[in-house]
Amino acid sequence: MTMSRFSFPTLIHFGPGVRSLAPAHLASEGAKRPLVVTDRGVAALPIHGELVDLLKKSGLEVASFSGIWGNPVSSQVKAGVEAYRAHGADSIVGLGGGAALDVAKAIALMVHHPGDIFDYEDDKPGARPFDQPIPTWIALPTTSGTGSEVGRSSVVSDDVTHIKKIIFSPRLLAKAVFADPELTLDLPPSITASTGMDALTHNVESYLARGFHPICDGIALEGLRIAAKSLAKAVKDGGDVHARGDMLMSSMMGAIAFQKGLGVTHSCAHALGTVVDMHHGLANGVMIDHALLHNAEGARDRFETMARAIGLSDASPQGFLSWLRELKAAISIPADLTEAGVDAKQLDRLVDVAVADACHQNNPVACTADDFRRIFRGAFT
Numbered sequence: 001m002t003m004s005r006f007s008f009p010t011l012i013h014f015g016p017g018v019r020s021l022a023p024a025h026l027a028s029e030g031a032k033r034p035l036v037v038t039d040r041g042v043a044a045l046p047i048h049g050e051l052v053d054l055l056k057k058s059g060l061e062v063a064s065f066s067g068i069w070g071n072p073v074s075s076q077v078k079a080g081v082e083a084y085r086a087h088g089a090d091s092i093v094g095l096g097g098g099a100a101l102d103v104a105k106a107i108a109l110m111v112h113h114p115g116d117i118f119d120y121e122d123d124k125p126g127a128r129p130f131d132q133p134i135p136t137w138i139a140l141p142t143t144s145g146t147g148s149e150v151g152r153s154s155v156v157s158d159d160v161t162h163i164k165k166i167i168f169s170p171r172l173l174a175k176a177v178f179a180d181p182e183l184t185l186d187l188p189p190s191i192t193a194s195t196g197m198d199a200l201t202h203n204v205e206s207y208l209a210r211g212f213h214p215i216c217d218g219i220a221l222e223g224l225r226i227a228a229k230s231l232a233k234a235v236k237d238g239g240d241v242h243a244r245g246d247m248l249m250s251s252m253m254g255a256i257a258f259q260k261g262l263g264v265t266h267s268c269a270h271a272l273g274t275v276v277d278m279h280h281g282l283a284n285g286v287m288i289d290h291a292l293l294h295n296a297e298g299a300r301d302r303f304e305t306m307a308r309a310i311g312l313s314d315a316s317p318q319g320f321l322s323w324l325r326e327l328k329a330a331i332s333i334p335a336d337l338t339e340a341g342v343d344a345k346q347l348d349r350l351v352d353v354a355v356a357d358a359c360h361q362n363n364p365v366a367c368t369a370d371d372f373r374r375i376f377r378g379a380f381t
């Protein structure tokens with residue numbers, strides 16, 4: 001047995017209405033001038049205006065930055081830093097899905113750190129240290145997918161190449177998370193489905209990932225069980241607060257668990273995000289059954305455990321993969337890349353980007369360029 005280290009430090013307020021606790025928390029941190037960081041879509045919803053009003057009524061001087069759309073890119077981070085400084089802000093309130101929360105973290109980092117955001121890329125030779133103050137930031141998630149609210153990394157793409165780069169440090173963790181399922185009630189079925197598949201994939205791949213982390217394994221299995229029970233319900237009835245709460249919890253559990261690692265599905269999804277700008281959750285949803293087939297025999301016992309955890313009568317790898325295909329069909333996730341509108345001419349580029357992606361290094365079965373080519377080919381019809 002080797003020495004190991006585990007860390008689960010995030011303060012999480014969970015349940016309907018917990019967003020009302022955010023102003024008191026900011027006050028306890030000495031914050032007076034928060035910048036609300038959100039995306040264009042959320043900025044147009046009532047929940048944004050309601051949050052701003054709540055903060056103002058508590059005596060806080062509030063400004064908003066909503067220059068975020070699609071997959072976050074470095075220019076959005078730079079614009080957010082400018083907005084922070086223009087407001088004379090002293091704290092950040094991240095409101096939104098994974099994109100908004102990732103940008104909120106990156107803004108918090110770059111307010112006092114020199115250079116470019118990519119100077120802090122994880123595992124980059126000569127990367128700059130995280131050695132300057134980082135302002136208080138809190139997270140209010142509005143989707144149940146990435147779990148970025150409890151994550152210690154920010155994923156930002158290059159504006160030109162669209163290649164995703166990971167900025168990682170425990171110092172990027174939110175001071176507090178206000179996980180209020182009522183903030184997810186406005187999500188349309190398609191976004192509920194794609195973000196939900198993202199959460200489910202995080203739980204599945206972190207459980208399958210190499211490495212010793214029984215705490216993450218337990219969290220991932222329970223996160224998978226919760227998602228299996230409630231994802232289709234949340235898609236069918238967006239007003240089901242209990243199902244929404246389940247998916248919000250599963251999302252956070254998946255993000256906590258994947259500190260252990262991810263796998264081949266995420267490398268495929270990152271390639272699709274880079275090459276065809278596909279939404280990350282949708283990319284995971286499209287690819288999960290095709291990619292996990294690569295692991296079926298090499299991690300058979302883990303597939304059997306997952307199948308039993310969600311109550312399948314066929315507790316085999318094929319039984320689990322069949323269940324994934326049925327779930328995808330039930331929530332209108334495209335069965336394959338052809339149905340998702342991806343041109344098969346992109347195959348070579350998809351393989352190149354997937355091979356270069358770091359996630360598959362933790363996959364339970366090694367994945368070569370030939371393996372990725374076979375996986376992507378199998379996902380076209």
